[in-house]
Amino acid sequence: MLAVKTSIGHEKTVADSIASRAKPKPIGVFAILSPATIRGYVFVEAMNTDTLRDVVKGVRRTRGIVKGETSFAEIEHFLTPKPIVSGIVEGDIVELIAGPFKGEKARVQQIDESKEEITVELFEAMVPIPVTIRGDHVRVLEKER
Known part of the structure; x- marks a missing residue:
């Protein structure tokens, strides 16, 4: 795995550009990873640094290839x-x-983690009724102390 340094905020654009350049001919780019938590970097699984350098050359918003390889465990x-x-x-x-x-x-x-559902009790309700909703339909306002 090799890391390509990009402009912050343009990781997805760079990943798409690398994928479109590598797709037409088999040059040894196998996978591209652009995690949202690491800004400014795109990880590329490639045969070697030279083939990746040829693919990345001319792609907008790239700042170069980081020296050394990144292990899969990282x-x-x-x-x-x-x-x-x-x-x-x-x-x-x-x-x-x-x-x-x-x-x-x-x-x-x-909380049901397997189904990613949450059972809540509404404050404004006259009668306390438990309501089960999906986990992405809530925003935490206060943590329990």
């Missing part, structure tokens, strides 16, 4: 998806940002 954690509900704990106060209860505030009662 970037492996970018390939495993992070659960949506990972930062939410029972007792947190959340705001619903989608669905029929959009804009309502609620307290988290239960």
